[in-house]
Amino acid sequence: MRKPPAYIPPNVAQRYSTPLHHDGDAQLIHPAAAQVTSYTPYGVPVYRAPVYPNAQVPQRGLSITAMVLGITSAVFAWALVVVPIIGLVFGFIALRREPAGRAMAVTGLITSGVGLLWVLLVYVLPLLGVLGVLFMGMSASP
Secondary structure (H helix, E strand, O other), X not given: OOOOOOOOOOOHHHOOOOOOOOOOOOOOOOHHHHHHOOXXXXXOEOOOOOOOOOOXXXXXXXXXXXXXXXXXXXXXXXXXXXXXXXXXXXXXXXXXXXXXXXXXXXXXXXXXXXXXXXXXXXXXXXHHHHHHHHHHHHHHXX
């Protein structure tokens, strides 16, 4: 009784150029050996998957930062005064440098603008009102 042929891995130095024979039995084909040529030793074509170059992922870091700062400034503008200004800066930079993140940059600009309006309403306008009253009071005194 003959035992079945053992698997013999291909010799890397030969680059699969010589066929592997086992005492007249059917030839064992390693998958890597079949991929080197376009045909196997049996004449069956080897179909390879098409190879596509890896597409570069578009950069969106500045756009995401502008959007996060914009949303944060629109919600917490009463506590974080500088965040809307930083969000506007990041939004304008992202519009110029990252065309793939344009929607997020515009969202960041709009929400940072809303946050800046909140800062104006909460801090600057009352401050101007108080200063105006003080200066008007000083100029009206005899």
